[in-house]
Amino acid sequence: MEVSMAAYSPLIHTNFMCFRVNPVSVDFKPKSRNLKRLRIFCHSSCLEVRDLCYRPPGTQLNILSNISFCLPQKSFGLIFGRSGSGKTTLLQLLAGLSKPTSGSILLQRYGEDRFPTEPPELLAPQRVGIVFQFPERYFLADTLLEEVTFAWPKQKGGLQMRENLASNLARALNWVGLNGVPFDKDPQSLSGGYKRRLALAIQLIQVPELLILDEPLAGLDWKARADVAKLLKSLKKELTLLVVSHDLKELAPLVDRSWRMEGGGVLKEEPLPF
Numbered sequence: 001m002e003v004s005m006a007a008y009s010p011l012i013h014t015n016f017m018c019f020r021v022n023p024v025s026v027d028f029k030p031k032s033r034n035l036k037r038l039r040i041f042c043h044s045s046c047l048e049v050r051d052l053c054y055r056p057p058g059t060q061l062n063i064l065s066n067i068s069f070c071l072p073q074k075s076f077g078l079i080f081g082r083s084g085s086g087k088t089t090l091l092q093l094l095a096g097l098s099k100p101t102s103g104s105i106l107l108q109r110y111g112e113d114r115f116p117t118e119p120p121e122l123l124a125p126q127r128v129g130i131v132f133q134f135p136e137r138y139f140l141a142d143t144l145l146e147e148v149t150f151a152w153p154k155q156k157g158g159l160q161m162r163e164n165l166a167s168n169l170a171r172a173l174n175w176v177g178l179n180g181v182p183f184d185k186d187p188q189s190l191s192g193g194y195k196r197r198l199a200l201a202i203q204l205i206q207v208p209e210l211l212i213l214d215e216p217l218a219g220l221d222w223k224a225r226a227d228v229a230k231l232l233k234s235l236k237k238e239l240t241l242l243v244v245s246h247d248l249k250e251l252a253p254l255v256d257r258s259w260r261m262e263g264g265g266v267l268k269e270e271p272l273p274f
């Protein structure tokens with residue numbers, strides 16, 4: 001499902017995140033076919049989604065039914081499944097664009113002893129970054145600099161936040177490989193792959209706790225797809241990524257956990273189907 005500009009524009013610029021934590025060692029039992037049960041170094045926090053249900057206002061049918069899963073910090077989760085099964089709807093709930101009918105979206109933190117440090121906290125939408133399908137369709141500005149700074153706070157009181165964002169800007173552009181591109185370049189003149197990089201950079205400036213991507217390879221040529229997949233692999237070293245995609249083979253090497261969304265909005269952990 002594509003998202004209207006009205007829904008997208010404020011979101012791409014307003015989802016902020018504020019803090020990061022250090023990794024500790026925990027047991028991680030991936031069910032993916034290609035991964036043995038192993039003990040890896042990870043994760044001082046974990047996204048925990050519990051019993052999430054969604055029924056659009058005024059309807060009788062649940063689009064999402066009792067969805068529960070967890071995704072450790074700095075890992076790559078992939079959701080696949082048939083068109084219309086509810087994948088985009090789930091991403092919209094995680095990003096705070098819609099409110100769940102019931103259930104919760106939490107962040108559980110762990111101490112060095114690998115036990116929870118305190119009860120899980122609600123994951124605020126400001127700490128989630130989201131890149132929608134075909135994000136370049138929603139670019140608004142005439143220059144790269146205007147695009148990345150579009151929704152930075154303009155009022156006087158926002159000075160501190162502007163300074164923080166500015167100090168992250170170079171790092172974000174560097175991260176996605178846009179550091180050599182002139183600030184006055186028209187975003188629409190970039191190649192397909194570089195437009196995706198720009199959409200990612202806008203989210204990375206805010207260093208999200210969770211970065212959500214809806215069909216990140218859709219509509220790109222083979223070279224750009226390979227480049228974006230490589231970029232996602234490098235982002236995974238620093239961020240927690242949750243991706244919805246039909247491009248399973250290209251993303252498979254990155255995947256730590258995968259789930260199939262079935263009809264009726266039921267999510268089941270499942271290895272990739274090939």
Ligand SMILES: Nc1ncnc2c1ncn2[C@@H]1O[C@H](COP(=O)(O)OP(=O)(O)OP(=O)(O)O)[C@@H](O)[C@H]1O
Binds near residue numbers: 059084085089
């Ligand atoms: N506000 C709404 N009211 C009624 N039905 C809705 C609403 N939002 C989504 N739907 C329906 O919910 C179902 C799930 O849609 P969604 O876009 O989440 O599926 P998807 O798995 O992401 O599909 P695709 O892979 O094609 O993007 C669809 O049948 C859609 O028409």
